[in-house]
Amino acid sequence: MAIITNFLLCSFVVGIAQTTVILEADMPFLKMAVQYPAELQCCYTASENSVKVRWIKQYGNKTLSTHSVELLQHVTINIGNFSGKTCGTLTFNPVKLNDTGFYQCSLKGNDFKRLSHGTYLQVYQPMKKTLNLSESTKNRILTAEGVLLLLCVLMPSVTLLCKSKRLHELEKKKAKKEEENIYQGLNLDDCSSAYDRIERSQAHGQYQDVGNIKEEEEQIQLEKP
Incomplete structure (x- = not known):
């Protein structure tokens, strides 16, 4: 009975030890222009200090393949503690086009192995003027x-x-032309003679009284009615 109790206690302790690693949220996406520095981080809290951090890169081809990120001239990896949590930093200085990919932290302890959520790094070439x-x-x-x-x-x-x-x-010219057309068919001589007759008839009347001018009958020629 004591052996069974010890086995259960050991299993419980091991289960607690496996759940003491807590991963922080990663930046899901980072877009950076070529020839600029880029920095990726994965942070975690662990109850033990013997956690090994390794960065891996995953390619998005048809057959997904991963490999460890190698330390190159422009690639550095640092581990540091910030406010009670440990952060692994992957720095590209400067970043290159072939650095595009999905990066994750591989955390390995004595009795556990976990992967961080990961960050996709997209490197692009800016357009030139x-x-x-x-x-x-x-x-x-x-x-x-x-x-x-x-x-x-x-x-x-x-x-x-x-x-x-x-x-x-044009409207003014048209109105003036229409006004000229009104008098175009009239004869000025006929108009003047008709006007003279109208004026003379209004001055002397339509008929002349012959009873009052008997003395001047011989000198004046009577108008015919």
Whole structure:
């Protein structure tokens, strides 16, 4: 009975020891331009100090393969303690295009082995400038664009004003031409003779009283009614 009790106690202690490693949350994604430094971290808390940290890299090809990250001229690995937790730092200085991949920490102790959540590092090549323009040239280009924009706004308005003025002049010419057409078929001589007759009839009346001018009968020729 004592042997069974000791076995259960040992199993319980071992189970507690295996659950004392707590992994912190990792940065899931990091995007960095080439030729810039990049830094990946995996932090954890453990009850023992004999935990070995090893960085591994996983390739995203058809057959997933992992290998240990090698220390190169631009790759360094450091282990440090910060506020009661241990952090493994993988530094690329500078980062290169072939450093793109998924990185994880492999934690190995006396009786456990765990992997961190991991961080995917994406390295990209920034676009280069096709035209290397100075600031003064850029300012001149912006000024020219502003002038062109102003002309694009003003030209339609000026065109509409010119068209409306031209239409107004055409309407005036049309009205003047119609007014001239009214008097085009009239004969001025006939109009003047008719006017004289109307004036003479209004001055002397339609008939002349012959009873009052007997004395001047011989000198004046009577008008016929």
